[in-house]
Amino acid sequence: MNLFKLKEKKTTAKTEIIAGLTSFFAISYIVIVNSVILKDAGIPAELSVFATIFISAIGCYLMGIFANAPIILTPGMGVNAFFTYTLVGTLGLRWQEAIGVMMISSLIYCVIAFSKASDVLSRAVPDTLKHGITCGIGLFLVMIGLEKGQLIVAGDKSLVALGDLANPHAMLAIFGLILTLILVIRNVQGGMFIGILATTILGVLFKIQDAGEGSFSLMNIVDYPSIMGQGDFSGLFSLKFMMGVFSLTMILVFESMGLLQGLMEEASTVDFKKAFRMSAVTTFLSGIFGTSPTIAAAESASGIEEGGKTGLTTIVSGTLFLATLFFIPLLSYVPQAAIAPVILITGALMMKNLQHIQFDDFTEWFPAFLIVVLIPLTSSIADGMAAGFVFYPIVKLVSGKKSEIHPILYGISALFLMYLVLNALI
Structure with a gap:
């Protein structure tokens, strides 16, 4: 246990194990959901489930051993949607070409993470935009949680409307939300995990289950190698491929930077660099394994909230991911309504970063505001980020605060503007 410096971090093995359990069950839905989303890109769900695991x-394991941080790295919600619905759906790339795009992007990410470029970019990008990214993704998670609990639905006369609260799924989600909130507010250790477990049991008793998304069996593992190492770089110099590389690189670098800094508020610069590097390495490996890019899971906040401070939390979660191989059918018993409250609460916890944004300075608040609202409203992390980065130098220049703009930020903003223009033309 000396590897994790439990005494130095003022924590215990018991606390870390409970935190690992909580983080895992908060993000466990990714095993099924990621596979279902990637199925729309053409990757067989019954095979991509192994890649996800x-x-x-x-x-x-990489994050736990080499960075000693309680941060789960897993294929990210939002990024997997970008992979499927933008790279494949909008740009028209085959999933093998999309894998090629992400491998090039992740190589650039690795170069940035293992060089001084990470320090330069960290200084160039203002904290208000980083916090805006974290809060925007948090609000995105809130909407996902509400949708999974069927508490909101697409509206006839508006973007969203209140769901049918008499629906058994919605009622189960409300029960789970109330129970989990009580446990969290009263600082019950393992509160989120207990909330998921209790809500799942109630769902099973009342037969409130989700329709199956596919046939998952451990026997399919023999065919899994067919989707490994399938990156296609034949269109490397095409406009579509390069647009994909740029936009995905921006998402990976700045989303990871924002998420990690938001999740590791009390961490030292050295700890952040280690975590940032492990995130980059894992993102590259995800392409080899045949799945969408990994990111620091926002749901890690649930384990951190339970007291997780070291890599032991992450090691526990990683081990549970492997154990999932033998319990994939059982995992399907966990209804969306049981997961929804934890996702919702986790999103709310991420939005605490709003307190670090200078509300009394409109030139700081407005660009962050655009990121916060546009990420969930467009369901696109890239579009929300682009708006914030483009408008930051504009509002600063108009208000006569040119000195507050790092020279490199002009280049980043110009690239994001180019992304929006090209995205509108394609």
Whole structure:
């Protein structure tokens, strides 16, 4: 246990194990959901489920051992949607070409993470934009949680409307939310995990289950190698491929930077660099394993909230990911309504970063505001980020605060503007 410096971090093995359990069950839905989303890109769900499990376990082990941080690395919600619905759906790339795009992007990410470029970019990008990214993704998670609990639905006369609260799924989600809130507010150790477990049991008793998304069996593992190492770089110099590389690189670098800094508020610069580097390495490996890019899971906040401070938390989560191989059918018993409250609460916890944004300075608040609202409203992390980065130098220049803009930020903002223009033309 000396590897994790438990005494130095003022924590215990018991606390770390409970935190690892909580983080895992908060993000466990990714095993099924990621596979279902990637199915729309053409990757067989019954095979990509193994890629999701393996890369999540490897990411957790790398983060736990080499960075000693309680941060789960797993294929990210939002990024997997970008992979499927933008790279494949909008740009028209085959999933093998999309894998090629992400491998090039992740190589650039690795170069940045293992060089002084990470320090330069960290200084160039203002904290208000980093916090805006964290809060925007948090609000995105809130909407995902509400949708999973069927508490909101697409509206006839508006973007969203209140769901049918008499629906058994919605009622189960409300029960789970109330129970989990009580446990969290009263600082019950393992409160989120207990909330998921209790809500799942109630769902099973009342037969409130989700329709199956596919046939998952351990026997399919023999065919899994067919999706490994399938990156296609034949269109490397095409406009579509390069647009994909740029936009995905921006997402990976700045989303990871924002998420990690938000999740590791009390960490030292050295700890952040280690975590940032392990995130980059795992992202590259995800392409080899045949899945969408990994990121620092926002749901890690649930384990941190339970007291997780070291890599032991992440090692526990990684081990549980591997154990999932033998319990994939059982995992399907966990209804969306049981997961929804934890996702919702986790999103709310991420939005605490709003307190670090200078509300009394409109030139700081407005760009962050655009990121916060546009990420969930467009369901696009890239579009929300682009808006914030483009408008930051504009509002600063108009208000006569040119000195507050780092020279490199002009280049980043110009690239994001180019992304929006090209995205509108394609």
